[in-house]
Amino acid sequence: MHLGWARGGEAELTALDSTRITLLSTVPMAPGSSPEGALLSGAGTLRVKVARCRRQGDRFLVEGRLLDVPRDLHAALVRLVAPPPAEGTGGRSGP
Numbered sequence: 685m686h687l688g689w690a691r692g693g694e695a696e697l698t699a700l701d702s703t704r705i706t707l708l709s710t711v712p713m714a715p716g717s718s719p720e721g722a723l724l725s726g727a728g729t730l731r732v733k734v735a736r737c738r739r740q741g742d743r744f745l746v747e748g749r750l751l752d753v754p755r756d757l758h759a760a761l762v763r764l765v766a767p768p769p770a771e772g773t774g775g776r777s778g779p
Contacts (some may be wrong), residue, residue, distance in 0.1 A: 687721040704751045712744045727760040
């Protein structure tokens with residue numbers, strides 16, 4: 685899990701596109717609400733304006749947009765969803 689909600693529950697960040705965010709949450713969020721959460725890494729707190737929330741298995745898929753996120757916190761969120769570098773690539777191409 686990446687995020688702990690202020691009112692209880694946790695969420696995993698699954699996608700981020702500029703300010704649009706998608707999370708898998710252990711608790712539902714009402715559309716139109718602006719829940720606050722803190723990154724479990726301690727990198728900061730954020731608020732999400734919820735656009736949609738629907739059940740997905742035993743969790744809830746929450747889609748919305750970030751509100752008032754500082755640049756350094758946004759960079760931390762991007763790192764959470766970025767795929768890890770492939771092993772053995774070392775950044776070089778060719779022989």
